[in-house]
Amino acid sequence: RWVPSKDNSVMAKVEKQVKGLLNKITKEKFDRLAGQLCDIQIKSYDMLTLMIRLVYEKAIGEPNFSDMYANLCYQLSQRVKKSPFIQIIQSDEDPMAEPGAETNYDEGGSASFRWSNDVSTSDAEILGPFESEDQCIDVAIGNDDTDPIQRGEMELSLHRLLIKRGNFIKIMRSQADDEFYMVCFPLSKAEECGQQLSTSIFTSEIECQNDATKMNTFKRSLLNKCEDEFNKQDIYKDWKEEMKEYKKLKPTLSESEQAEREEELEFRRIKIKKQMLGNIKFIGELYKLGMLKEKIMRFCIQSLMKLEEVPGDYLKFKNVEDDEMDEEDHEALCNLFVTIGSTIDNPKAAPYMQAYFQKIHMLGEDKSLSSRSRFAYQDLIDMRAKGWKLRRKVETAKTLEEIRKEAEREERMQQQQSMQNNYGGRGGGGRGRGGGRGDKGGYRGGRGGGDYRNDNRNDNRDRRDNRGYDNQYDNRGGGRGSRNDRNDGGGRGNYGYSPNNRGPPPMISARMAPPPVAPKILSPPPGGRSGGEQFSKDKIETRAKNMRDEFMNEGRDEKELLLTMDENLSGNPDAGSIIVQLYADQSMDCKAPVRKAMIDILTILYKAGK
Numbered sequence: 001r002w003v004p005s006k007d008n009s010v011m012a013k014v015e016k017q018v019k020g021l022l023n024k025i026t027k028e029k030f031d032r033l034a035g036q037l038c039d040i041q042i043k044s045y046d047m048l049t050l051m052i053r054l055v056y057e058k059a060i061g062e063p064n065f066s067d068m069y070a071n072l073c074y075q076l077s078q079r080v081k082k083s084p085f086i087q088i089i090q091s092d093e094d095p096m097a098e099p100g101a102e103t104n105y106d107e108g109g110s111a112s113f114r115w116s117n118d119v120s121t122s123d124a125e126i127l128g129p130f131e132s133e134d135q136c137i138d139v140a141i142g143n144d145d146t147d148p149i150q151r152g153e154m155e156l157s158l159h160r161l162l163i164k165r166g167n168f169i170k171i172m173r174s175q176a177d178d179e180f181y182m183v184c185f186p187l188s189k190a191e192e193c194g195q196q197l198s199t200s201i202f203t204s205e206i207e208c209q210n211d212a213t214k215m216n217t218f219k220r221s222l223l224n225k226c227e228d229e230f231n232k233q234d235i236y237k238d239w240k241e242e243m244k245e246y247k248k249l250k251p252t253l254s255e256s257e258q259a260e261r262e263e264e265l266e267f268r269r270i271k272i273k274k275q276m277l278g279n280i281k282f283i284g285e286l287y288k289l290g291m292l293k294e295k296i297m298r299f300c301i302q303s304l305m306k307l308e309e310v311p312g313d314y315l316k317f318k319n320v321e322d323d324e325m326d327e328e329d330h331e332a333l334c335n336l337f338v339t340i341g342s343t344i345d346n347p348k349a350a351p352y353m354q355a356y357f358q359k360i361h362m363l364g365e366d367k368s369l370s371s372r373s374r375f376a377y378q379d380l381i382d383m384r385a386k387g388w389k390l391r392r393k394v395e396t397a398k399t400l401e402e403i404r405k406e407a408e409r410e411e412r413m414q415q416q417q418s419m420q421n422n423y424g425g426r427g428g429g430g431r432g433r434g435g436g437r438g439d440k441g442g443y444r445g446g447r448g449g450g451d452y453r454n455d456n457r458n459d460n461r462d463r464r465d466n467r468g469y470d471n472q473y474d475n476r477g478g479g480r481g482s483r484n485d486r487n488d489g490g491g492r493g494n495y496g497y498s499p500n501n502r503g504p505p506p507m508i509s510a511r512m513a514p515p516p517v518a519p520k521i522l523s524p525p526p527g528g529r530s531g532g533e534q535f536s537k538d539k540i541e542t543r544a545k546n547m548r549d550e551f552m553n554e555g556r557d558e559k560e561l562l563l564t565m566d567e568n569l570s571g572n573p574d575a576g577s578i579i580v581q582l583y584a585d586q587s588m589d590c591k592a593p594v595r596k597a598m599i600d601i602l603t604i605l606y607k608a609g610k
Helices: 009-024 030-039 045-061 063-079 133-141 205-215 218-230 237-252 255-288 294-305 327-344 347-364 371-385 400-423 537-553 558-569 575-586 592-607
Strands: 087-091 112-116 125-130 156-164 167-174 180-186 307-309 317-319
Touching (some): 009 030, 009 045, 009 537, 030 063, 045 255, 063 255, 087 205, 133 156, 133 167, 133 180, 218 255, 218 294, 255 327, 294 347, 307 347, 327 371, 537 592, 575 592
Antiparallel strands (some): 087 112, 125 180, 156 167, 307 317
């Protein structure tokens, strides 16, 4: 008898769509792209777990942006709370029957229920058409061999699900002609056909619905994924197997092949460690958003510290026997506390934190540990004492506006430092040659930064000479100005005093404060866009190719195309002509769909005035 096979084409399409959005997500575009991800219709639990896997892999692969991906997961969990893909199936099975017992079908008995999180209407092969629902059921429970037909592009909607006389029956209806179609198979072949069904049989529909909702939330599935990764006994297990294989083959490899293989293995080892630390940081970020309970975080901390709670009236821990912390545990523990310390260190958790840091103090003084681990623990202790303030700024995702402001701030600091160097002297404040060069108008402060105390060694000189100013303010810093220049006065510095000027001589401080520096503002590009970076011709051509590929892969989204053009090429006036020339050259040798895409892109950009 015919048995259906599962159609995976929809999953492949969704995977491509989710990957495309995740590859483009930044803090600048977060709200827009997160909204598009949340709008993807999740039609099965497999689709949900696929989305979780892709987001999770990005999060642990890019730990600096784990807060952004945790926020994305929070938004997705809020959107997928109701799990619309859950379907309740009415059955004639006996919920009280023991497993393996012969089933007794009672037509007049009360109904039982199962649930499924993977019911689709996109099967490649279906049975039908049929005139009525009853005809579908009769064919399903009979022994007639009916040949299937190809569904093709036919649009079907789910009409009813039921389990009758040991057969799973899915009845669908055509949206075009209202005829009935179905898929059916023996219940014992559900796994073979790729059809998920709950193992439990429920006596009431409400009980069945509650269990299905509890087991299929986004949050639960995400936490299961994080838990599986965290509980891995040996993260280097596969890597060690690869290393053993390499050592066996090493004598047969040339030096260049050995170097290449060793470099590849080292890259894999670093990647595995990075993913482990990324998972720890991601778990911490989920906890800070309230997606994980404090109890789970205590379990993670105690697992890393190899502590187990001793039963009794008072909180007490002991070290797990025959299980010591390794280097990865030390680093992961410190990373976890850096991420969640300020949140988990609260009055309710004080007894736990006291126990944890009692061991951390011991680890910070343990000479058997590496210096790196000991210093990390000492930094952690100092950090807690200072209210969990980080010693160094942690890199996180930034918007283009934040990057621009940071660049402005750094440039202003550099300018101020430069001016202080010019005005603050090369020596700092001892007795030295104080003036600056009169012909350049600067004030360099000499080697001593300017000392303007009385010079009694010049008592025999005329108190007013033509070299600069009254000798009671002379400290060898003023002379050698032009005798004919009555206004410059200050000799080597334009901060001197001339006898031709009226009024008392100025009181010059030992260190001149630099004049205020007007902050240099980086003006945004025309149109208020965040872009505006100038690119070479080769780079513009590369971005034009990427723009074409994204346009083809994302369903020819005009809005996304215009946004990409604005963000990447807005500051390049020649970009338009370069793109036109590139597409014209490539259109001669490319395939028809690519040529059509390039023509559409140019048409859209022309109409939009780009």
